[in-house]
Structure formats: C-alpha cells, structure tokens
Amino acid sequence: VQLQASGGGLVQAGGSLRLSCAASVSTFSRYGLGWFRQAPGKEREFVAGITRNGDSTYYADSVKGRFAISRDNAKNTVYLQMNSLKPEDTAVYYCAAKWFASGRTVVAGEYDYWGQGTQVTVSS
16 A cells, blocks of 8 residues: 655645645555654654544544544545644644554554655744
C-alpha cells in the first residue's frame, strides 16, 4: 500500500488548507484512516481519524471544531480540511492507514501504512 499526501503549504493564521492523501490499493474501504502531525522537536501526534465506511470521525481536542476529516472510497482518497489555522498547527502532516480497523485508532504504532508527509506552515 502506498499513500501519497499532498496539499500542504504556507498560509497565514486564520487561513485554510485542504490536505489529500491518495492510496494505491484496491481494498481502500477496508482501512481505517488517520492524520497525524509532527512538529520539530516533538513527537508525532494524532490529529483526526475516520472509520472504514466513513460513518464516524474523531479528533484531537486541539483541532476539534476547526479540522474535518473525510474520505471518498470511490477515489481511494482521504482528506483533511483545516480551517482557522494557528501557528501551532505548523508541522509535517502524515496520513496513515490501518487494515480492518475497528473503532477509534489514535496511536501511531497501531497504523500499518504511512504517507510521506506534507509540510504545513502557518505564519502569525
């Protein structure tokens, strides 16, 4: 499984970005998906997750109400819409997939596949 993340960039505080992550797999709908981020000098942290059929989403408290995760199983793609961005959102963002995930998966080590990361920089 290969995951290709895109959509990062430089944005001013208060702005928006939409990240995409395309998967090269025929069984995309059997994967739970998540977004994580890692800022310089910090550990990778959970941002948002979505269940296999997209009926449930969950978020870190730090992004709740500002970010929205979604998926299009017909396009093998997961998205992260980021609104009201803050300088503390600056990080490399990674998409991740967990085979046949059930429930919520917020621990990085439980994911099976990772994208290469896309840089998001929010200026103040």
